[in-house]
Amino acid sequence: MRRRHTGSEGAAYSKDFAEFFAGIGLVHLGLQPSGWRCVYANDIEPKKHAMYEAQFGRAAHYHLEDIWNTDAVAGRLAKAPFLATASFPCVDLSLAGHWRGIDGEHSSTYFGFLKVLERMRRERPKVVMLENVCGFLTSRKGADFQRALGGLAELGYWVDAIVLDAKWFVPQSRPRLFVFGFHDTLDSPLVIRRREGLALDDPWAMAVDRTAVVRPNGLLSLSDRTYLPTGWATVAFPPPQRMEYRLLEVIDLDDSQEWWSDEETSRHYEMMETPSKRRVDELIGSGDRAIGAAFRRTRRGQTRCEVRFDLAGCLRTPKGGSAKQIVVAVVGGKLRMRWMSAREYARLQGAGEFNITVPPLQAMYGFGDAVCVPAVRWIDRHILTPVFESHSAALPAHAAPASA
Numbered sequence: 001m002r003r004r005h006t007g008s009e010g011a012a013y014s015k016d017f018a019e020f021f022a023g024i025g026l027v028h029l030g031l032q033p034s035g036w037r038c039v040y041a042n043d044i045e046p047k048k049h050a051m052y053e054a055q056f057g058r059a060a061h062y063h064l065e066d067i068w069n070t071d072a073v074a075g076r077l078a079k080a081p082f083l084a085t086a087s088f089p090c091v092d093l094s095l096a097g098h099w100r101g102i103d104g105e106h107s108s109t110y111f112g113f114l115k116v117l118e119r120m121r122r123e124r125p126k127v128v129m130l131e132n133v134c135g136f137l138t139s140r141k142g143a144d145f146q147r148a149l150g151g152l153a154e155l156g157y158w159v160d161a162i163v164l165d166a167k168w169f170v171p172q173s174r175p176r177l178f179v180f181g182f183h184d185t186l187d188s189p190l191v192i193r194r195r196e197g198l199a200l201d202d203p204w205a206m207a208v209d210r211t212a213v214v215r216p217n218g219l220l221s222l223s224d225r226t227y228l229p230t231g232w233a234t235v236a237f238p239p240p241q242r243m244e245y246r247l248l249e250v251i252d253l254d255d256s257q258e259w260w261s262d263e264e265t266s267r268h269y270e271m272m273e274t275p276s277k278r279r280v281d282e283l284i285g286s287g288d289r290a291i292g293a294a295f296r297r298t299r300r301g302q303t304r305c306e307v308r309f310d311l312a313g314c315l316r317t318p319k320g321g322s323a324k325q326i327v328v329a330v331v332g333g334k335l336r337m338r339w340m341s342a343r344e345y346a347r348l349q350g351a352g353e354f355n356i357t358v359p360p361l362q363a364m365y366g367f368g369d370a371v372c373v374p375a376v377r378w379i380d381r382h383i384l385t386p387v388f389e390s391h392s393a394a395l396p397a398h399a400a401p402a403s404a
């Protein structure tokens with residue numbers, strides 16, 4: 001039985017969400033366990049849609065459409081869901097897209113999303129969650145962030161922003177900016193709005209201070225310089241705790257993996273910087289087992305192989321050899337190397353059980369572009385579900401929840 005409740009405009013809410021820029025659906029995977037139901041998903045890429053359906057089954061709610069086709073997209077959303085998520089394309093907010101910025105061909109789709117929200121005049125989602133790379137903070141010296149959040153605030157949203165790194169949950173370094181919009185009509189005692197004339201015992205300031213670990217200085221100072229017609233708001237969530245994990249747990253070591261020949265392994269060993277070579281030599285000498293991950297990069301005109309033994313670097317879409325992750329394994333006094341598999345990519349995104357039915361490169365493309373599932377679960381546990389439930393609890397008696 002699903003809980004429903006009446007919104008302040010008289011419409012009934014279920015624990016429903018719409019996933020914009022849905023890709024292969026890892027936001028969906030993160031929200032599903034606590035009972036969120038995806039009523040609408042949108043993406044333009046048929047290959048991602050194929051992966052999504054392999055995992056979630058035939059999905060009539062998945063709308064393959066350009067977000068800029070506002071009428072077609074908004075037309076499919078007869079009723080506003082409680083939550084809308086948008087992991088809009090990051091390429092123009094990074095070196096890969098030459099820092100073209102939020103007006104770039106890909107990242108400007110964010111404004112397509114805002115147009116869809118704008119079209120929902122009568123009632124908008126109560127909560128919006130955006131996800132993107134941290135380059136969103138530095139793009140055009142912060143002007144892109146200011147304009148993007150200003151646009152969200154103009155639609156009636158009070159805003160919060162945090163940087164959550166996948167490394168809190170899985171052995172992958174993947175810091176991502178998450179922005180939350182709490183609509184003015186959201187009736188939740190958990191949402192703490194920043195007041196004018198900040199005092200030290202202000203509840204908003206205390207909640208923000210308590211979570212300093214997800215609020216780097218660059219984000220705080222940019223937020224201070226960002227004018228919002230609504231304002232800043234937060235929810236008093238706890239700082240994340242680092243999970244126990246090891247890279248070894250996500251890497252397969254059996255002989256059926258496509259390990260490189262000794263020649264290819266030696267070639268990559270020679271590409272390592274001296275400290276990495278020394279570390280590999282020590283591990284080989286000690287007989288200890290160690291698993292690392294590497295990328296190929298061009299440094300000073302030379303291809304280098306950069307290894308780390310604590311975490312994998314941030315997964316990326318594997319367009320060329322330099323964007324693909326390499327497994328570096330020292331086992332039984334021997335160095336073995338190979339490309340990381342699609343299944344390992346899935347595990348590094350916390351989606352180890354994902355039903356992969358497409359060719360490996362297509363799957364890695366999907367996972368490299370996606371969001372880390374346990375990061376979404378953490379956000380859901382501490383922000384999204386509590387806000388949904390408190391909005392429900394705050395309703396007057398005559399609008400008490402009814403069964404669907």
Ligand SMILES: C[S@@+](CC[C@H](N)C(=O)[O-])C[C@H]1O[C@@H](n2cnc3c(N)ncnc32)[C@H](O)[C@@H]1O
Binds near residue numbers: 022023043109369370
């Ligand atoms: C960063 S990825 C989001 C990935 C997603 N969160 C996941 O878990 O797979 C951005 C997505 O935006 C989609 N996209 C790009 N341009 C679009 C457009 N004009 N309309 C709709 N979707 C678009 C891409 O196909 C891509 O899947």
